[in-house]
Each structure stands twice: as C-alpha cells, then as structure tokens.
Amino acid sequence: MKKSPAFLPKALLAAVSIGAMASCTTSVSRDRAVAADGRAIHRPEQLNDFYLKEPVKLDGLGTKAALQKLDRAYRETCRKAGEVPLGLAYEVPAGYHQPLNFTVTESFEQGVAEIAATSKLEVARRGNTYHFQAPRGGDGLVRQKYQVPPDFVHRISDEPQDTRLPVSVAFERRGVSFDKSTRLTMKDSWLGLETRDRGDAAAIFGTVEIVKKGYPLEIRLETQTFEIPAGRSWDGPENGIISGEDLAKLRRIRGVKEIAQPFDLRSNKPSQGYIEGGKLSVQFGFLGLGVQGKAVFDQAAPGSRPVVVEGQTPDGVTRIASQTRPDGSRVVVAVTPTAVDATLRPVKRSR
Numbered sequence: 001m002k003k004s005p006a007f008l009p010k011a012l013l014a015a016v017s018i019g020a021m022a023s024c025t026t027s028v029s030r031d032r033a034v035a036a037d038g039r040a041i042h043r044p045e046q047l048n049d050f051y052l053k054e055p056v057k058l059d060g061l062g063t064k065a066a067l068q069k070l071d072r073a074y075r076e077t078c079r080k081a082g083e084v085p086l087g088l089a090y091e092v093p094a095g096y097h098q099p100l101n102f103t104v105t106e107s108f109e110q111g112v113a114e115i116a117a118t119s120k121l122e123v124a125r126r127g128n129t130y131h132f133q134a135p136r137g138g139d140g141l142v143r144q145k146y147q148v149p150p151d152f153v154h155r156i157s158d159e160p161q162d163t164r165l166p167v168s169v170a171f172e173r174r175g176v177s178f179d180k181s182t183r184l185t186m187k188d189s190w191l192g193l194e195t196r197d198r199g200d201a202a203a204i205f206g207t208v209e210i211v212k213k214g215y216p217l218e219i220r221l222e223t224q225t226f227e228i229p230a231g232r233s234w235d236g237p238e239n240g241i242i243s244g245e246d247l248a249k250l251r252r253i254r255g256v257k258e259i260a261q262p263f264d265l266r267s268n269k270p271s272q273g274y275i276e277g278g279k280l281s282v283q284f285g286f287l288g289l290g291v292q293g294k295a296v297f298d299q300a301a302p303g304s305r306p307v308v309v310e311g312q313t314p315d316g317v318t319r320i321a322s323q324t325r326p327d328g329s330r331v332v333v334a335v336t337p338t339a340v341d342a343t344l345r346p347v348k349r350s351r
Contacts, residue, residue: 039084042289044128047086048109051286053077056111058175060099063092063119063132070104070111077108081288081312089129096121096132100175103158110214117206118175120199135202141181142201146191146208153186155211167191176203215341219284219291221263222336225277229255230328239321240311242334247318250332264344277301277331284337290314291337301325307333315339316346 033041042050056073058066067090078085096119104111112130116123121132149155157170167186168178178184179197184204186192193204228234232253236246251258261275263282272281278300284293294310309321315338322332339347 035084039082040289041084042086044086044088044125046289047125048107050074050077050108050288051106052104052108052111053080053287056104058100058102058104058115060101062097062099063115063121064090064096066100066115067092067112067130070108070115073104074108077288081290081292083288086128090132091129092132093121093134098175098177101158102156102174106214110210113206113210117203117210120176120203122202122206135198137198137201139196139198142193142195142198144193144201144205146193146204147189148191148208148211150189152189152191152208152211155214156207171203171207176200217286217339217341217347218264218344219286220338220340220344220346221282221284221295222338223261223263223280223282223295224334225259225261225275225280225297226250226332226334227257227259227277228253228330228332232256234330234332236332237320239309240319241313242318242320244318247334264340280333282335284335286339287312290317291339293337295333295335297331297333299325299331304331307331309333309335313337 035041052073053076054073056070058069061069071088071090074088075085077083098119100115100118102114102118104114109125112123112125116132119132120134122135123130123132125131153165153167153170156174157165158173168184171184172178179195179200182193182195182197182200184191184193191204191208193201195201228250232255234250234253236242236250250256259276261273261280263271263273270281270283272279274280277297279298280295281298282293282295284291284295290312291314292312294308297307297309299305299307303326305323307321307323309319311319313319313335316336318334318336320332320334322330324330341347
C-alpha cells in the first residue's frame, strides 16, 4: 500500500505474533548474508519478491487465521529454499472475522496486502511487523473511477472460467461484504465506485493497487552444454553454482564445444527439446527469492548417463553439473534462470 496510515492505539489491537528469527552467526557471501549452517538470510524489504512454495487457499478463514496460514506457508518455503525465516508479527484490530475465500498465488507480501484489502483494512509494514488498521474518514459519499486491466475480474476470481461474472459478485465471493450504499460498475477498462463506507472504499482501492502492481512472471532458462575433449583439464566445480569467471575459463579451453538452447517456461510447467548430443528436459519454478527445479540432459553418446542439474538458484545466476564419459571427454551442462515479464524482458528481483 502507498498510504502511511496512523495506527490504532495498541490497547485496541489484538496482536498475532508468530515465531522469532533464530539467532545465528553470519558471514557475507558474494550476493547474500548466510547463516553459519549455510542458509541464506533475506531482509523484510525483500518479501515482495519472495514467492511461496505453492498457492495458499483461504477457505473461509478470518483475517488472523488467514495470516497464520500464510505465515506457515512462508516458513515452509524458507525450509525448501534454504532460507532463514524472519520472525514476522501481525497486529490486527479485534473483530475481523469475515470469512475470506481466495487463493494467494504470488509473493508473500502481495498475499498480506490481499488479506488486508479483502478484510477492508489498510496495512503497512514497519520492520518485521505488519500493522493493520481500519480506514479513517467521514461518512460522506465517495465516487471514484479506476482504470484497471481488461482481465481485472479474471485476476481477482478463483473461478476464471466464468468470464461474465459481475465485478461486485467477484468481490463478494472473495469475502468482501458490501454496505448497502455501495455501487460498483465495470465498463471497458474502468471500474466505478460509489459508496459511503470507508471499508468498502479501502477494499476496492487496495485490490486495484494489487492488481495494477502485480504481473505474472515467467522464466527464461538459458542452457548450455559444453563438451571438453579428452586430455583437456578444467579446474572448475563439478556441480553447483558457478561464477562468471569460471564460466569464462571453461569457454577458453582449447577445443571445447558449446551448444546453447533457450527455454521460455511457464513456472512449474515441464518443457523439453532436442539439441546436439541429446535431449534436454527442464522444469523450474519460482521459490523464495530464487528459482528451483531440475534440468536433465539425456546424452545420445553410447554408455553415457544423464546429467542432472538441480537445486535452488538465484535469479540470473548459473548452476552446472558435469560428467566424465567412458572415452575421457567431459560434458558440462549449465542453466541460468531469469525472471521475465510477458514480453520476455528481464525483471529485476531481489537476491
């Protein structure tokens, strides 16, 4: 949310505090601080780029219960992605039990914003704490028009196949119970609002902002196979993350053969293609602040085993796996996932 609201007195707040960040000795790597056990550490301001392991369906949960479920999903994602979870807290006014019925499908912080808007609340994060408050203002008539994407109703509905769904019904199915003074209209790409209820106005404004700021990301996966002739040495890593310097050394080996193959992926959808030397099958998806998945290169060379590249990889960083063949030559498979928008332009995400 763009607003910086004044907050209710703490005496009126029923706080939901969940967990605390484990204390650990840290060191600083090339891109991220890491804990002593090797897990990466992220900052609160990176939570808008933190993608959850799987969609979080809110089946009739009230505001606090919905936040607790979202927080559990965040912690499970941290476990899968090798991240240290932050100790996040949520301060919510008492009395917000309206059942919420939608699915959080993108980043963690977008999920928090969706819960706030659908609950008719405003939210702001300060440090590790999300503060929720009821919107302030008088009971005068509010008239607003918002320009929204043509697929706005589709984006806010868990039933996207129903293209004729009225916009007011789409909101009500999410859990927004409108005041009798509220009127919504949808014409072309304009959403009209008329209401005397500040909570209804906050729900519409908050949802419009979420949809306008949100955009579906895809993955562009650059893949290379390198064939190193028998008798040529390379002192780079056998597998794992590789630096640009080591990749450049690999390309400079005398006689090395490089074959590149780009893949444009929908997150978590498998794809495959045939390239010189075999078949490459890939499946990657956003997880935490990076990308996780697997690339399998089934080699055509007799007696060769598949080369498997897998693991959590930061956006725009290269991961490799290698294998020595029976004839002494060596194959190295490199994959570099990059988040892109609908036009395939790279989207800068936090590391």
